[in-house]
Amino acid sequence: xxxxxxxxxxxxxxxxxxxxxxxxxxxxxxxxxxxxxxxxxxxxxxxxxxxxxxxxxxxxxxxxxxxxxxxxxxxxxxxxxxxxxxxxxxxxxxxxxxxxxxxxxxxxxxxxxxxxxxxxxxxxxxxxxxxxxxxxxxxxxxxxxxxxxxxxxxxxxxxxxxxxxxxxxxxxxxxxxxxxxxxxxxxxxxxxxxxxxxxxxxxxxxxxxxxxxxxxxxxxxxxxxxxxxxxxxxxxxxxxxxxxxxxxxxxxxxxxxxxxxxxxxxxxxxxxxxxxxxxxxxxxxxxxxxxxxxxxxxxxxxxxxxxxxxxxxxxxxxxxxxxxxxxxxxxxxxxxxxxxxxxxxxxxxxxxxxxxxxxxxxxxxxxx
Numbered sequence: 157x158x159x160x161x162x163x164x165x166x167x168x169x170x171x172x173x174x175x176x177x178x179x180x181x182x183x184x185x186x187x188x189x190x191x192x193x194x195x196x197x198x199x200x201x202x203x204x205x206x207x208x209x210x211x212x213x214x215x216x217x218x219x220x221x222x223x224x225x226x227x228x229x230x231x232x233x234x235x236x237x238x239x240x241x242x243x244x245x246x247x248x249x250x251x252x253x254x255x256x257x258x259x260x261x262x263x264x265x266x267x268x269x270x271x272x273x274x275x276x277x278x279x280x281x282x283x284x285x286x287x288x289x290x291x292x293x294x295x296x297x298x299x300x301x302x303x304x305x306x307x308x309x310x311x312x313x314x315x316x317x318x319x320x321x322x323x324x325x326x327x328x329x330x331x332x333x334x335x336x337x338x339x340x341x342x343x344x345x346x347x348x349x350x351x352x353x354x355x356x357x358x359x360x361x362x363x364x365x366x367x368x369x370x371x372x373x374x375x376x377x378x379x380x381x382x383x384x385x386x387x388x389x390x391x392x393x394x395x396x397x398x399x400x401x402x403x404x405x406x407x408x409x410x411x412x413x414x415x416x417x418x419x420x421x422x423x424x425x426x427x428x429x430x431x432x433x434x435x436x437x438x439x440x441x442x443x444x445x446x447x448x449x450x451x452x453x454x455x456x457x458x459x460x461x462x463x464x465x466x467x468x469x470x471x472x473x474x475x476x477x478x479x480x481x482x483x484x485x486x487x488x489x490x491x492x493x494x495x496x497x498x499x500x501x502x503x504x505x506x507x508x509x510x511x512x513x514x515x516x517x518x519x520x521x522x523x524x
Contacts, residue, residue, distance in 0.1 A: 168220035170434040178432020179441035180321070182212075182224050182423040185474065188323050188467045189227045189236075191330075193415055195459050197235055197242045200413055202346035202449045207414025209445030211405055215419075216438025218401070221389040223438060224381065224423025225405075228252060228416040229475065230369040230500050233284045236468070237291040239499070240365055243357035249406050249416030251358070251366040256373065257403025265399045269379050273515075276507035277375030279488040280368055281479035283495020283503050289472035290496070295465030305329070306466035320426070323470040330463035337458040343450050351411040361499070368500025371507070373418050377402060380421035388428045422478065487511065 186208065194201035208225055215223040228249065235245040259265045296303035306326045313322040335341070378395040385393045402418050410416060427437055482488040487510050495503035 168435050170436055172431075172433075172436075174431025175434060175436040176440055178222065178427045178430040178437040179444065180324075181426030181428070181430035181432065182226070182437075182441060184320060184323060184426055185229070185422065185471050186226055188327050188471050189229065189232050190415070191327065191459060192236050192464055192468060193227070193232055195461070195464060197245070199242060199415065200346065201452070202344070203349070203413030204415050205445045205449035205452075206346050207409045207412070207417065209442045209449060211409065211414075211417060212438045212442035212445060214405075215401060216435035216442070219385075219391070219393055220435050221385065221391050222424065222427040222432040222435065223385075223393075224420045224427065225417055226377075226420040226423050228369050228373070228418050230280060230284050230372050231365055231416050233287045233291075234365050234500070237287050239287070240361060241357060243355050244359055244362040244365070245416070246351065246410060247356040247358045248362040248366045248369065249410045250356070251363065252369055252373070252416060253403045253406030253410065255366070255370060255403070256399045257407065260396045260399030260401075260403055263396050265374065265378055265395045269374055269395060271508070271512075272371055272374045273484075273507075273511040274375065275482050275484035275487040276491055276504065276511050277371060278479045278482040279491020279507050280372045280495060280500060280503060281376070281475055282488060282492030283368075283500055284372070285472045285476035285479055286492055286496040287472075288468050288475065292465045292468030292470075292472060295468065296462050298465070299460065299462035302333075302460050302462040303466050306463045310466060310470055320429075323467050323474070326463060326467050326470060330459050330467065331452070333460050333463065334458040341451050346413075346449055349413055351413070364499050364501025366501075368495065368504050369416075371500075371504045373399075373402065376422070377418040377420050381419045381424055384421050384424045384428075388424065389433070484514070487514065 190204050190208065191201070193199060194204055211225045215225060231240065231245055231248050231252070234240040235242065240248065259268065306329055309329050310322045310326050313319065313325040318325070378398045381398055382393055382395045385391050398419050406416055479488065479492065487507065490510065491503045491507040494506050
């Protein structure tokens with residue numbers, strides 16, 4: 157037993173600098189979006205960070221290799237942009253959790269995935285990017301001088317070869333300005349709280365947002381993440397396993413004040429690119445989030461909105477860059493613009509119909 161335990165820990169955990177730097181790779185979009193949601197809604201930053209901290213550790217221990225824990229970006233973009241109320245946002249997270257748990261436990265995700273074509277997933281990503289970009293520009297113009305300073309910081313990171321962390325650099329600027337305004341930090345352990353069911357809003361808007369989020373989750377957080385885990389770490393995490401863990405995570409965490417969360421191929425790729433090779437990176441990052449939950453809460457109310465706007469633009473550009481890597485730019489573009497002008501639920505429907513129609517046309521042309 158002792159030998160097998162030693163072998164298990166040796167293969168899954170390592171004390172190396174790459175595990176520390178690799179932890180940073182999963183924060184590039186997480187922290188900016190978490191701060192934005194906390195600043196623009198009445199959700200508690202401490203509890204949001206607490207949720208990420210706990211589940212970084214949980215899934216690192218569970219899977220035994222680097223595993224991403226990210227915001228559900230479609231839902232986050234909509235609540236940041238004012239397209240969802242806080243009650244609708246939380247309700248959508250619970251609905252997504254139920255759906256993911258059901259399809260994961262019944263093994264149906266693997267059968268559903270082929271019907272959600274890559275151009276549709278990429279289109280939802282582009283739509284989310286457009287929503288965040290529009291919101292970021294409008295927010296940045298609230299104080300153009302501060303936004304200009306933030307742009308200079310971002311450009312400095314980009315021209316020196318650190319494009320991947322430009323959003324974090326700007327977030328650091330905003331945090332410094334907020335701390336200077338907020339004064340001394342008073343560490344506080346977040347008090348546990350249970351969601352008030354009366355605050356939930358299972359509206360048509362929330363249901364549509366959930367559908368759009370599930371489109372991204374199937375493609376990016378389940379199928380693509382499963383493929384990267386196998387490629388990078390020679391490990392197995394099936395799409396249905398990942399769906400089950402995402403569903404359980406949201407049903408456990410959201411009622412306690414966390415935000416809707418998922419896995420994601422971007423976080424896995426980021427961790428790997430920055431040096432993570434074992435689950436130690438999850439433990440390091442989880443500890444960092446827990447520390448921030450205790451010490452950084454006072455600053456969120458003072459965070460400059462114009463700087464936050466630039467952060468959102470940078471996150472939008474990164475998401476958009478991933479979204480345009482598509483085998484069908486026209487369909488992806490139509491889905492993205494529909495998500496921006498109408499909503500992500502309708503965009504998903506348009507995408508599914510378009511993907512099916514294009515498939516039938518191509519099949520008929522092949523037969524002729």
